[in-house]
Amino acid sequence: QLQLVESGGGSVQVGGSLKLSCEASGHTLRGCGMDGYRQVPGKEREWVASISEGRTAYEDFARGRFIISQDNAERTVYLQMNSLKTEDTAVYSCAADCRASKDFNVDDQRMYWGQGAQVTVSS
Numbered sequence: 614q615l616q617l618v619e620s621g622g623g624s625v626q627v628g629g630s631l632k633l634s635c636e637a638s639g640h641t642l643r644g645c646g647m648d649g650y651r652q653v654p655g656k657e658r659e660w661v662a663s664i665s666e667g668r669t670a671y672e673d674f675a676r677g678r679f680i681i682s683q684d685n686a687e688r689t690v691y692l693q694m695n696s697l698k699t700e701d702t703a704v705y706s707c708a709a710d711c712r713a714s715k716d717f718n719v720d721d722q723r724m725y726w727g728q729g730a731q732v733t734v735s736s
Contacts, residue, residue: 624733630694634690635692640717644711644714645710652704659672661692664681674700679692703732711724712724
């Protein structure tokens, strides 16, 4: 079964960069759209960016600073975060939307989530 493992979180100063990785095991990500989300304690989870069949989309706060990409083996998705701000501090999670993927059995066509990675930006 598909599992997503995130890495690359940590602490950085304002203006710095971090690169998050979301690696799939147990199954490829073929046919799945990949989403990045973030959540601050006490607030709603918010969408950050998506990549699907090479097409990318970004929330306004991420556009121009964050880059989402995927390796050709369709196993790992990356979120490069640049020019980080204190308000970017959050737990970042990746999600695979495999509900329409023909590469999965019908029973396995669903959303899959990573465990989350803490990103802390300090001034």
